[in-house]
Amino acid sequence: MKRPHVIVLGGGFAGIECCKALSSADVDITIIDRQNHHLFQPLLYQVASAGLAAPEIAHPIRSIFSDQDNVRVVMDEVRIIDPDARTVTTAEDQFQYDYLAIGLGVKTGYFGNDEWAEHAGGLKTLNDATEIRREILLAFEKAEMEEDPQLRKKLMTTAIVGGGPTGVELAGAFAELARHVLKGDFRNIDTSEANVILVEAAPRLLTMYDEKLSEYTRKKLESLGIDVRTEERVTDVGEDFLQLESGRIEAANLIWAAGVQASPVTKQLGVELDPGGRLIVETDLSLPGHPNIFAMGDIAHCIDQAGVRVPGLCPAAMQMGKHVAKVIKDDLKRSKQKAKSNYDVRPQFRYFDKGSMATIGRSAAVASSMGLKFTGFIAWLMWLFIHLLFLVGFRNKIAVLLQWFYAYVRYRRGARIITGVPADGSATTP
Ligand SMILES: Cc1cc2nc3c(=O)[nH]c(=O)nc-3n(C[C@H](O)[C@H](O)[C@H](O)COP(=O)(O)OP(=O)(O)OC[C@H]3O[C@@H](n4cnc5c(N)ncnc54)[C@H](O)[C@@H]3O)c2cc1C
Numbered sequence: 001m002k003r004p005h006v007i008v009l010g011g012g013f014a015g016i017e018c019c020k021a022l023s024s025a026d027v028d029i030t031i032i033d034r035q036n037h038h039l040f041q042p043l044l045y046q047v048a049s050a051g052l053a054a055p056e057i058a059h060p061i062r063s064i065f066s067d068q069d070n071v072r073v074v075m076d077e078v079r080i081i082d083p084d085a086r087t088v089t090t091a092e093d094q095f096q097y098d099y100l101a102i103g104l105g106v107k108t109g110y111f112g113n114d115e116w117a118e119h120a121g122g123l124k125t126l127n128d129a130t131e132i133r134r135e136i137l138l139a140f141e142k143a144e145m146e147e148d149p150q151l152r153k154k155l156m157t158t159a160i161v162g163g164g165p166t167g168v169e170l171a172g173a174f175a176e177l178a179r180h181v182l183k184g185d186f187r188n189i190d191t192s193e194a195n196v197i198l199v200e201a202a203p204r205l206l207t208m209y210d211e212k213l214s215e216y217t218r219k220k221l222e223s224l225g226i227d228v229r230t231e232e233r234v235t236d237v238g239e240d241f242l243q244l245e246s247g248r249i250e251a252a253n254l255i256w257a258a259g260v261q262a263s264p265v266t267k268q269l270g271v272e273l274d275p276g277g278r279l280i281v282e283t284d285l286s287l288p289g290h291p292n293i294f295a296m297g298d299i300a301h302c303i304d305q306a307g308v309r310v311p312g313l314c315p316a317a318m319q320m321g322k323h324v325a326k327v328i329k330d331d332l333k334r335s336k337q338k339a340k341s342n343y344d345v346r347p348q349f350r351y352f353d354k355g356s357m358a359t360i361g362r363s364a365a366v367a368s369s370m371g372l373k374f375t376g377f378i379a380w381l382m383w384l385f386i387h388l389l390f391l392v393g394f395r396n397k398i399a400v401l402l403q404w405f406y407a408y409v410r411y412r413r414g415a416r417i418i419t420g421v422p423a424d425g426s427a428t429t430p
Contacts, residue, residue, distance in 0.1 A: 003028050006328060007088055007097040009078050011038050011061040013314045014103035014297030016392075017321030023068050025329050030095055032088070034077040036060055039126060040391055042314065043400070045166060047129035048255075049173035050137065050181070050416045051407055054126045056399045059392040078104065081268055083290055099292050099331075101324045102266075102279065106298045106312065109261030109276065116237035120254035123166055130419075132255060136174065137418050139252045140194075144186050156194040157251035159242050161234055162258030163200030164207075165358035168217055170255060171198040172361035175224040181416075197227040197249055199242065201258075204230055206358060206366065208311070213366040216375045220360045234258075260312070262299050269293070274301040284346040285324050291343045294327070296320035305348040314390065315354050323349045357383045362408065 004027045008015045011033035019031050037058040046052040065071040076090035081100070088095045108122025121128055136158060143155035158174050160167045178194035185191070198205070198221065204214040205221075205228065218228050229244075236243035240252050262277035271287050272280045279287060279295035281302050287293045295302075297317035302310040310316045327346050334345075355369025357379060365379035374382060384404065391397050 004098040004332065005030065005096065006099045006101065007032065007095055008101045008103065009033075009081075009088065010103035010105055010297070010299075011035070011064075011073075012041075012103055012105050012297060013317035014105075014321035014324075015101070016061070016064060017318040018101050018103065018296065018325045019065065019068070019071050019321075021322045021325030022328065023070065025070070025325070025332065027070060027099075027328070027332070029071045030074055031061065031065070031071060032074045032076055032078055032090060032095075033061055034075065035125075036062070036075045037126075038064060038392055040387075040396075041124070042387060043391070044123050044126070044129045045169040045173055047126065048123060048132040048136075048170060049177050050133050051173060052400060052403055054130055056396055056403065057391070058126060059396060064392065078263075078265060081265055083269060083293060086292075097292075099328050100294070101321075101328075102293065102295045102299060103297045103317070103321060104263045104265065104299050106260040106262050106276070106278070108256055109259035110256065111259055113237070116256065119239055120161065120237050120242075120256040122256045123170070132253075134418055134420055136177075136253050137416060138421075140178075140182060140186065140189070140191060141418070142252075143189050145188075152189065153195070154240060154250045155252045156189065156191070157197065157249070158195070158253040158255070159197045159199060159249050159251040160255045160257055161199045161242065162256065163198055163202065163205035163228070163230065164257065165356075167198055167200070167255075167257040168205055168221065168358050168360060170257060171196050171221055171226050171228075172224060172359065172364075175221075175226050176361050179225065192225075195227060195251075196225070197229065197251065199232050199234065199244065199249075200228075200230045201233045202230065208356065209366060209368055210373055213368060213373055213375065217358070217360055217366055220364050224361050260298070266299065276301075283348040284327050284343070285320060285349050286327070286343070286346075294324040296324050302349065302351075305350045308351055308353070310349075310351045311356075313356060316351055319351060320349065323347070357386070359383050 006027045006029045008018050008031040040057040043057040062073045076092050080089035110116045139155045143152045146152040160170050175196045179192045182191040205217050206214045232244045242249040266277050266279050278301040281295050281300045283305050285294045298312040357367035359365040363380050364376050365383040367374040367379040367382050
């Protein structure tokens, strides 16, 4: 007899956990992702700031499942989901499912101003990270050759929009890159004079944390020379500038870390979405009216069994992925026992909050876990330990640990090679 076919969309934290948790189930699984790798997004900022090379934070999805026989990996772009026909159409193929688990994550959102993306890129993929790194390193090269002090200043200014964990981590890493790592490498410019500006619309940074941690973060960033501007709303973004309500920032490097939105495929499902386009799920993580379709991870808007809004974090995505697998396994068990399928008896999702953390430069962080708050070096050690623990692949863990050790002791960063410059001399002068 044909086994039930489970299609898992997305090889992120939710998708990978869901497939792993179905390893012993009597199902065939197809996992579809447009990338061939699972990406450890929490360390993307390190690739963007030349601390780590791209392969150190990514792992091939095929290799994660090479020993799990019931998984087939398809590298393709999901285009259409048809709940009536129970099909998923990709750029190259079409697949029929019995169960569908959607874990496509979210992408950078510009609050309806998508044209800003051209000038201020986000940080969601390896391409984004390597592009940011390339732009920043190239800007220093151009500044070295620039005679005009105004243009030189602009080239040496980086403005980051969004004072959440990504913005804070990027700002700290760029300040250290300029003040320490690149110091002494140039002859005409003093890289320690580079400006890093962090813009946040809310009255404080890291709004999801306790006020004391926000205040600590602000002071720590300012001690690194970062210009922190809270209660500043961006009204326009153009080539080399940010327009704020209070004035204009001239900066050659603009990074958007302020918002996210779900993939447009969510609109095809005919169910209720939240303002970010996320799928609003039932407490078993299925979509209302579609008991065989689930959303998990960042793409799901979930209020759990205890009434808690589940945050867009890796542990939440992993827990949701595992939960979807459990619901499917329970359903199959009930149907084997010829029990009447009753969706009301399905297990309900409950998020276990292990806490959250963000680094601020080389050896400081803020962490909040189980009602406890940590700052400084101890929080940074916790951050280091947790991030290494969850990094997929043994080789990656060793490589990253060695890189961090080297960077910590020598204040050096290995991933500073600029690629993508034409070798035939056709590059135009900036
Ligand atoms: C810069 C950054 C830093 C972060 N730092 C932290 C942190 O420190 N701690 C923490 O807990 N969380 C952090 N997060 C959040 C965390 O990464 C997410 O919550 C987590 O990745 C969500 O997992 P997911 O499986 O829902 O989605 P993702 O991990 O985003 O995976 C989605 C997958 O779907 C694929 N996909 C998307 N669209 C398509 C399509 N149309 N067709 C085929 N495939 C598609 C993508 O290629 C991707 O592999 C960070 C996120 C970012 C961007």
